[in-house]
Amino acid sequence: MKSIFLIDDDPIFVYLTRRIIASIDRQCRIDEFADGDLAIRYLQKIHEKTELLPDIIFMDISMPVMDGWEFLNEYSVLKPKIEKDIALFIVSSSISPQEVERSKTYSAVSDFLIKPLERGKIVEIIDNARETAL
Amino acid sequence: MISFLHRLNKRWRRSKGEVKHAGNPDEADQRLIAEKLDKQKAFYENILNKLPTDIAVFDADHRYLFVNPGAISKEEYRKFIIGKDDYEYAAYRNRDISIAHARRAKFLEAKETGKEIRWEDSLTDPQGNMITHLRRMFPVYDEYGELSLVIGFGIDITDRKVMEEKQSAMLKQLSKQNTQLMDFCSIVSHNLRAPLVNMSMLVDFIEASNEPDEQRLLISKLRPVIENLHATFNELVESIQVKQDLEVKLEKVCLHECIKRTISGLATEINKLGARIETDFSEVSVIQYPPAYMNSIIHNLISNSLKYHYPGRPPLIRVRTRTRENKIVLSVEDNGLGIDLEKHRENFFKIGKVFHRHPNAKGFGLYMTKTHVEAMGGRIWVESVPEKGSVFYIEIDNRIKQAS
Numbered sequence: 001m002k003s004i005f006l007i008d009d010d011p012i013f014v015y016l017t018r019r020i021i022a023s024i025d026r027q028c029r030i031d032e033f034a035d036g037d038l039a040i041r042y043l044q045k046i047h048e049k050t051e052l053l054p055d056i057i058f059m060d061i062s063m064p065v066m067d068g069w070e071f072l073n074e075y076s077v078l079k080p081k082i083e084k085d086i087a088l089f090i091v092s093s094s095i096s097p098q099e100v101e102r103s104k105t106y107s108a109v110s111d112f113l114i115k116p117l118e119r120g121k122i123v124e125i126i127d128n129a130r131e132t133a134l
Numbered sequence: 135m136i137s138f139l140h141r142l143n144k145r146w147r148r149s150k151g152e153v154k155h156a157g158n159p160d161e162a163d164q165r166l167i168a169e170k171l172d173k174q175k176a177f178y179e180n181i182l183n184k185l186p187t188d189i190a191v192f193d194a195d196h197r198y199l200f201v202n203p204g205a206i207s208k209e210e211y212r213k214f215i216i217g218k219d220d221y222e223y224a225a226y227r228n229r230d231i232s233i234a235h236a237r238r239a240k241f242l243e244a245k246e247t248g249k250e251i252r253w254e255d256s257l258t259d260p261q262g263n264m265i266t267h268l269r270r271m272f273p274v275y276d277e278y279g280e281l282s283l284v285i286g287f288g289i290d291i292t293d294r295k296v297m298e299e300k301q302s303a304m305l306k307q308l309s310k311q312n313t314q315l316m317d318f319c320s321i322v323s324h325n326l327r328a329p330l331v332n333m334s335m336l337v338d339f340i341e342a343s344n345e346p347d348e349q350r351l352l353i354s355k356l357r358p359v360i361e362n363l364h365a366t367f368n369e370l371v372e373s374i375q376v377k378q379d380l381e382v383k384l385e386k387v388c389l390h391e392c393i394k395r396t397i398s399g400l401a402t403e404i405n406k407l408g409a410r411i412e413t414d415f416s417e418v419s420v421i422q423y424p425p426a427y428m429n430s431i432i433h434n435l436i437s438n439s440l441k442y443h444y445p446g447r448p449p450l451i452r453v454r455t456r457t458r459e460n461k462i463v464l465s466v467e468d469n470g471l472g473i474d475l476e477k478h479r480e481n482f483f484k485i486g487k488v489f490h491r492h493p494n495a496k497g498f499g500l501y502m503t504k505t506h507v508e509a510m511g512g513r514i515w516v517e518s519v520p521e522k523g524s525v526f527y528i529e530i531d532n533r534i535k536q537a538s
Contacts, residue, residue, distance in 0.1 A: 012332045012336070013335075019339070062324050063488075064490065092324070093323075093324055093327040094323055094324045096320050099320070115328070115331040116331045116335045
């Protein structure tokens with residue numbers, strides 16, 4: 001069973017992404033976090049429990065309290081202590097090239113995706129995660 | 135000065151030696167020559183004394199041979215300094231010896247390198263103004279290659295310096311504005327694009343669905359997205375207008391009126407939360423300001439205090455004004471959630487920054503307030519203790535002139 005974390009403060013986007021994922025793989029477990037702070041706290045709590053860790057993270061940049069960059073700073077510190085291979089995707093509505101460049105400075109980031117998130121892309125990401133898990 | 139000119143005369147006469155020894159001039163001729171020399175001396179002396187720059191001439195041991203009135207205006211001091219060095223002069227004038235040290239270092243540099251040196255030095259005049267000189271010093275050698283004189287002169291470049299500082303301040307301001315503009319563009323692209331993306335995704339889903347119930351559900355989700363887009367759009371337009379309002383009208387704004395208007399606008403929230411708003415405008419109650427800006431500033435700060443109240447604690451908001459020299463400081467203090475400034479100080483007034491989990495927080499309010507305040511040449515800052523409350527301060531220049 002795949003596990004996906006959605007870190008995004010936009011309820012409509014989360015709702016629609018949830019529906020797309022469910023239509024691809026009903027078995028997927030989805031956890032939602034409305035900002036970076038909620039997500040990083042949870043990850044810090046469960047980082048040793050591999051069974052609770054996600055396979056994939058979809059994360060927005062512009063969020064209240066703790067934005068995506070701040071999350072990445074803390075996540076980069078936590079990552080060496082995590083034994084699971086987690087694919088992290090930035091999913092942003094920004095089309096700024098500077099943000100894409102900035103995301104490349106984080107080794108934890110697999111890719112920078114621009115909203116809307118297309119179904120085909122999600123299928124591909126879930127399939128890839130499946131392969132590495134096997 | 136006399137002795138220096140005397141030496142110059144001697145040197146001149148020596149070099150023109152053939153005149154002196156040619157023939158055997160009678161007394162009348164000698165008198166004529168002496169008169170001519172005196173005239174010439176007066177001529178050169180006049181030029182040196184009238185030049186609007188500082189001129190000082192030193193011997194090989196850094197003792198003064200000559201200074202002009204541009205360098206030392208008082209004749210008494212000018213007379214004293216001849217044959218002395220800067221240490222003796224500093225003691226005589228009761229001045230800091232560090233000036234003498236600095237001048238000696240420059241002199242030695244010119245003497246040792248044998249080249250012209252240049253530097254700028256600034257000092258404060260008795261009126262407290264900063265005066266800057268561009269100084270040059272260069273060695274002069276005699277026909278045997280021996281150092282005979284060092285000439286120093288300086289020109290007052292205060293005006294240029296002031297201009298340079300203005301330019302550098304302007305450049306700083308421009309680069310700050312450029313950063314703000316980039317922030318602004320990124321927020322526009324994000325905040326307008328995000329709801330558009332949602333709308334297009336919702337429409338895709340609606341089109342793909344065959345069930346009327348589901349379609350209705352999806353359509354119902356469109357409404358808040360459109361409202362959000364609308365609100366964001368209005369706020370962006372408003373903030374662009376502030377930036378373009380170069381000729382905003384200043385009016386006498388009565389703060390009591392302003393508060394009254396804000397309270398009636400926020401009456402629902404105030405009543406719901408049991409908020410109390412106290413004002414103290416005993417020092418200043420009327421401010422020259424664009425009324426729309428002042429209304430927006432007060433509305434934003436008070437509505438923030440209400441929005442970020444501490445759960446279960448009725449908000450107590452204190453608005454007051456104080457005068458400080460030519461400035462008015464308006465403060466809005468609350469007992470709300472507060473903000474962790476350690477973490478957020480840098481981003482505090484940035485557009486799109488939100489520090490609390492609140493459904494209606496978009497990060498425009500404080501950005502707008504800052505834009506308003508700065509457009510009028512003021513400053514805004516905050517003090518805050520998490521869980522205790524925040525105080526926002528706005529400093530307003532009390533001397534703002536119409537369309538300045």
